[in-house]
Amino acid sequence: MSVNSKQKQNKIDKTLNVELNDALFKFIDANDVGKHQTTLVGKPRNLIIDIIKRFCKNYIALASLILIIIISLLCVIFPLTSPFSATDPISNVNNIWLTQLPPSYSPIVTESLDLQKWETLKTVVDQNQDANILIEGPIEINNNYLVTYNKYLFISIYSGTNQNINSLLGTNMHGVDIWTRTWTAARDSITLAFLVATTDALIGITIGCILGFYAGTWIDTVLSRVIDIIINIPTLVWFLMLMTIVGKGNINPFSLYFILISIGWVYMVNTTRLWMITIKDQEFILAAKAIGCSTKRQIFIHGLPMIIGKISTNYVRRIVIVILSISSLVFLGFLDSSDNPNLGTLLKESIPILDVNFWGLLLPSIILLFFSLSAQFIANGLHDALDPKVERGK
Incomplete structure (x- = not known):
């Protein structure tokens, strides 16, 4: 190769290097990339939307959710539209x-x-x-x-007034409309159970996450032994002790709420603690710790979302447990709630009139049955939707 040819080749190589370097280090407009280039990654996925989609694919859970919404709406609509009271007789007649x-x-x-x-x-x-x-x-x-x-x-x-009295399902032993009283009792029971379960979850999950993350330390040992003592004593004994302190004559929805949450939060602690122990040493927690994330962020931002599907099932079931617990206490005579009726009150009142009118027992039983079953199916659906390890459609 001649000298001139070599000089020309070197000049071409230098030109290419300059052009390549300019192309590599050329600043790119981010707006132009989205307009003129295609990407293989696609749009980022919204976690909440993904959870809703996975839940809706579970048709049984979705139908159960719709049923519970319908029951809740009926509990609000029927007492408001009824001409009768849930505690007073349907007329001023003898x-x-x-x-x-x-x-x-x-x-x-x-x-x-x-x-x-x-x-x-x-x-x-x-x-x-x-x-x-x-x-x-x-x-x-x-x-x-x-x-x-x-x-x-x-x-x-x-009555002397030609008052049109039409009690759809009849009356109980006190002349109170069964239809209105049942839906009012269901509304009050579901509302109280929801508030109690939510408070139990907030307290229990917070404490359980902390104890699980610090498993084996002195704070975990002490609080776990205290919780074991509380759990091993029957709930009925705790309830009767607290009711004695409050006074049976002072029992109302507010005092009952505080009595129930003082007992129920411990059950959420144990479940949350066990699941937090299983994930606290996994790679994503260690990675978060390595980049300097605070302990609070490691627990509640990185750890809690991984176990929320497991905990949600206990939360939904807790609502049903509270309803059944109150109903059982009233039915057994430990709690008098004639002025604030619940489903247990209705079941107790229906016994004397069972041979005359079966609706006093049947209607509250149907509401309780469908609500309990629907809540169970919703709990299973939430578990599958929230658990990132569950793969759908395979």
């Missing part, structure tokens, strides 16, 4: 006629009346011959009178 009313769709009843009640009924019948009040009778049996009559029509005339 209460002996309002107790154990049948459903309004079946107003004809057959009852054995004493002399006083029969004379009252006879007087109304004689004064209103055109009204078809008395259907059959009377048949005198042991100084009582067996009669078949239209009870709603009689009460409407007997």
